[in-house]
Amino acid sequence: MPDSESPLGKPWSEITREERYFCAELFLEIRKDPKRFINFLNKNKILKLNPDHYWDIGYEVCFYRDLLYSDRKRVRKYEKYPPKRTFDLCLFSKTQMIIIEAKAYEDFNSQQMDNLYKDGNLVNDLLEFLNLKNIEVILCLLYSTQNPTNLSLPKFTWKNLYDEYGNPIFQTANELPDRPKPLD
Secondary structure, three states, rough: OOOOOOOOOOOHHHOOOOOOHHHHHHHHHHHHHHHHHHHHHOOOOOOOOOOOOOOEEEEEEEEHHHHHOOOOOOOHHHOOOOOOOOOOEEEEEOOEEEEEEEEOOOEEEEEHHHHHHHHHHHHHHHHHOOOOOOOOOEEEEOOOOOOOOOOOOOEEEEHHHHHHHOOOOHHHHHHHHHHOOOOO
16 A cells, blocks of 8 residues: 555545545535635636625535425425435525536436436425525536536536645546546
8 A cells, every 4th residue: 555644545535436525525615715616607607696695505405305394394295396305515695596416426317417407497496485586596517527518507527626726636526537447
């Protein structure tokens, strides 16, 4: 094993393929300075957002279940809302909600994309049901440059994030698809 402070020979951030790990790191970066992330999205022409709005960030957002529960309703009483559906990251302002669906190791598959498009409608439906009006729901993709996508949603890459933040964990996330595969 190479020299390392870790008993595993290298840091866990260089071993894991778990996108939640990388999204957690992004959550921490955004939480430090949400305006910087909003400016990053604007600068890269991904979205046109108001950086002067207050932006809240959520990680592993179980949106339907938790929003209904916060209004003293149980999600299982409303069959159209998936009780365990979780979004990787969400940003919330008074007028916009950004849902970020992230991939590191894998591609976006058609079932996931179908579900995401349905979520766009269901989130709007739930916001209206709870009388939360005039909130634009924006779906956004985060992926590796090793698995490019031609999907027409707003999108950005782990490499874009590495270039912005200089966080080597984002570079690792971007390079995951190129890692050698198991031999057996």
